[in-house]
Amino acid sequence: MTSTLEAALLGVLARGEHTGYSLARMMGRPVGYFWSAHHSQIYGALASLEDRALVRHTVIEGAGPRPTKRYAITAAGLDALREFVAGELVEPPTRDLExxxxxxxxxxxxxxxxxxxxxxxxxxxxxxxxxxTELAEVSADPDSRDRTHPLFASRLTLEGGVRSRRAAVDWCAWMLGELAVAEGAEAD
Amino acid sequence: MTSTLEAALLGVLARGEHTGYSLARMMGRPVGYFWSAHHSQIYGALASLEDRALVRHTVIEGAGPRPTKRYAITAAGLDALREFVAGELVEPPTRDLExxxxxxxxxxxxxxxxxxxxxxxxxxxxxxxxxxTELAEVSADPDSRDRTHPLFASRLTLEGGVRSRRAAVDWCAWMLGELAVAEGAEAD
DNA sequence: AGGCGCATGTAAGCCGTTACATGATTCC
DNA sequence: GGAATCATGTAACGGCTTACATGCGCCT
Structure with a gap:
């Protein structure tokens, strides 16, 4: 029903109100660490979410040629987000270019x-x-210890990022060693 | 030029000949660990690769209603694969549902x-x-120490898989601890 | 008799990328 | 004067998923 992009947008809006434009920028840091989308896709998704009353917008003054819209999540939207988080995870196909x-x-x-x-x-x-760096900032905030606070979830996901990247860095270092060994053997 | 799926198929065909059907099945184990595709996509990609002479097929006897085709990589195909491996990696957007x-x-x-x-x-x-399990099997083969043998690359990628999954398992165990701590604090 | 594995293909539709379009304000 | 930032939208296209279509041989 709710697509994954829509779930991602609901996740961001649950943490605060945003315009489509600022949502698109957030698909850089920090959301972009694990999800990304272009503005062309986001505007459409927001319209679709609003059709189903999962978000609502109010027009604010802004710099664009068209009216600037600030979006907020609704109670129904929060329910949909909770359902997404608690629901079954259908393992999406892996596609790892590296x-x-x-x-x-x-x-x-x-x-x-x-x-x-x-x-x-x-x-x-x-x-x-x-x-x-980001984990250190988040951890310094006492809210990051409160299970019901967004920063709690930020801290856990950042910890996951640190651990996985540490493993990846170690793996690459190990591979360089293996390559050196194999080349040494070739030279004999 | 060459799409990523096409590169994946060339990577498999560089290791041995296959029919479209067996390629589709390989998008389970082990290739499916890091790449996947449906047969509907694979047949089209093979035709496109053949148009550019990167693969070639011979008809063999098989069980299907249409002629069964066995594909092999060509010299030009191997070159294209090498170019893909050595070329710049344009970081694809992350999309991590978990x-x-x-x-x-x-x-x-x-x-x-x-x-x-x-x-x-x-x-x-x-x-x-x-x-x-698979890493143990591959490592037991002496070819997995030869830099120019496919099993060498299999061993390195499997080692990466082991390390990243180990990190993920540890992360989950750590999160369960954090959740317990946070719930304990809530109860006070 | 019915289902599974082999085996190849087409078609509809969704999701995501890239490019086009518009226009005000601020900084160099 | 030109580029960057704010700000929202449409359109074309390509990749991926899901479903439809066909048909033989083997096993239960």
Missing amino acids: TLKMWSMWTVDPGSARALVERAYARHASRLTAYE | TLKMWSMWTVDPGSARALVERAYARHASRLTAYE
């Missing part, structure tokens, strides 16, 4: 293979520091 | 929150054991 490349690593020359892993290392490492 | 749910966990009752985390724990744990 692993796909690694899996065909055997076809390329040693230099390309090393470069591939090094780039992956750098990406994961930079994400890791971003997560760590 | 994290999305966790991030809105603060809206639901404690029981639903715990159930959400426990289901995630179970999913990751079962994937972890699957990866560990």
